Amino acid sequence: MKLKSIVTKFLLYIAPVLAFAPSITYAKEPDIKVLMEKGKAAYEAIDEASRDAFTISFPKYPGNVTFGKIEHTASGLVCEFGVNDEVKLIVFGKDENNVPNDVGCDVVSQFSGTRTFYAFKPKGTQQEYFDYAKAAIIARFEGAVEDNQAPMDRLNNLFNIKYEWEVTKGTLAAAYTTPNGMHTSVWVKPKGDWMIKMRYTDYGGLGHAEFIWMNEWKQLEPENAIKDDANIKNMRK
Secondary structure (H helix, E strand, O other), rough: OOOHHHHHHHHHOOOOOOOOOOOOOOOOHHHHHHHHHHOOOOOOOOEEEEHHHHEOOEEEEEEEOEEEEEEEEEOOEEEHHHOOOOOEEEEEEOOOOOEEEEEEEEEOOOOEEEEEEEEEEOOHHHHHHHHHHHHHHHHHHHOEEEOOOHHHHHHHHOOOOOOHHHHHHHOOOEEEEEEOOOOOEEEEEEEOOOEEEEEEOOOOOOHHHHHHHHHHOOOOOHHHHOOOOHHHHHHHO
């Protein structure tokens, strides 16, 4: 595949990482109403005391496409969803002050598979959580085989570049393929005093899935994501 076509496809899935609040004009658009309803349902599914731990915005991306974006403000965990996606917030645990410190969200998309995100205060090492997550995949999906490359390594090879993506530094990640053609990956990274984990499962080609996985992971590190975007632009020169 030519580099130009690869970059074009990659940029298609990269959205700006700095969201801005929607204007009244946006709120009148039909898609925004759908997103607002989905966001409202996600908020109402958790207890009222936990809702202050999350914020929601509706960024508009190139191509006039709008998404809903829920962020767990303490950890920076981002859960992004479109009008055809289903989104669910989860509060697994709270601290002594009744503030959520173990949270997650599910996003189910017909286009990009199922994403599950977690943010929690760790009681073990990053490697321990990574090993446990990989063991859980093997236990859950019979015949799952770990790929010989981590997702970010495969992307680097697709682009024929040998630098580390800023946004993936410090990330432990592994991708698996099952006999029925399903692909799943797990990503684990410390972020401040939080641990962030992402699980992503779909039935598309690994190249397609990894573009989206990377885009989702980039939402967690806006400053580094901007550096990555600059690297992509430089590659096109």
